[in-house]
Amino acid sequence: MKQYIALPNVQEAQQIAQRNYEAQRIPQVYGAIDGTHIPIRAPSDGYRDYVNRKGWTSIVLQAVVDDQLMIRDICVGSPGSAHDAAVFATSNLFRYPAKHPQESLEIEGVQVPLLLAGDPAYPLLPWVMKGFSGPNLTEAQTLFNEQLSTIRVKVEHTFGHLKTRWRVLAKMCDIDHDFMPTVVATCCILHNICEGDKQQLPPAALQVHPAPQQPQGHTRDEPDAPALEIRQALVNHLLRPH
Numbered sequence: 001m002k003q004y005i006a007l008p009n010v011q012e013a014q015q016i017a018q019r020n021y022e023a024q025r026i027p028q029v030y031g032a033i034d035g036t037h038i039p040i041r042a043p044s045d046g047y048r049d050y051v052n053r054k055g056w057t058s059i060v061l062q063a064v065v066d067d068q069l070m071i072r073d074i075c076v077g078s079p080g081s082a083h084d085a086a087v088f089a090t091s092n093l094f095r096y097p098a099k100h101p102q103e104s105l106e107i108e109g110v111q112v113p114l115l116l117a118g119d120p121a122y123p124l125l126p127w128v129m130k131g132f133s134g135p136n137l138t139e140a141q142t143l144f145n146e147q148l149s150t151i152r153v154k155v156e157h158t159f160g161h162l163k164t165r166w167r168v169l170a171k172m173c174d175i176d177h178d179f180m181p182t183v184v185a186t187c188c189i190l191h192n193i194c195e196g197d198k199q200q201l202p203p204a205a206l207q208v209h210p211a212p213q214q215p216q217g218h219t220r221d222e223p224d225a226p227a228l229e230i231r232q233a234l235v236n237h238l239l240r241p242h
Helices: 010-024 084-090 139-165 180-196 225-239
Strands: 029-039 058-065 071-079 105-107 110-112 115-117
Touching (some): 010 029, 010 139, 029 139, 058 084, 058 139, 071 084, 105 225, 139 225
Antiparallel strands (some): 058 071
8 A cells, every 4th residue: 555555745746736737727736635435235233324325335435636547545434424524534634634745835925835626525724625615606716616626527537447447346246344445445556556557448338437426515614714815826826817
């Protein structure tokens, strides 16, 4: 795991962020975060905890991916009923933020650290960016949401590749639920090996095309003043002619 799945160092994170910036004009974003459900045969004890909002039993895989669909961090094993924000809050990714690559850049007079892009289910933090919500968004806010979403969608593409190569992650199997997190982690390692070697996916007829993940609703977290300031600086920068 440590050899094949690891957060980038500062230099690599800056290179990823630069590629994202050249494509979408939002600086400092080095990864995207999201969760996906892995079907399991849930135990009778605590069965309801494993029933997700779609009505079937699963565990959650939370992953951070980069722009080249490489998995950089995982947290797997939370029962399917857990909200993405709850999975995030119990992960090492959240508990040990100092392990993230640490390098700030002054943008529109604001110090902006290296960032992850998340959907509305995640909290807005100085190192986790998400789009604006609510009705009557301005044109600038809508543009920012679209550009950030284009970066974030890479994590959904990654889940599609992962489940296409290893169908054990895409359908119910008889593997014991206690062992499934190990199976999932192993498939993530193998995914990175395949992506690193530029291996082809199976024929199109066998590919898994998961429906876009519907956000689980906005996290009702208290507004984080530094995070709000960072997001507005990113919007202002996006609006500048380049």
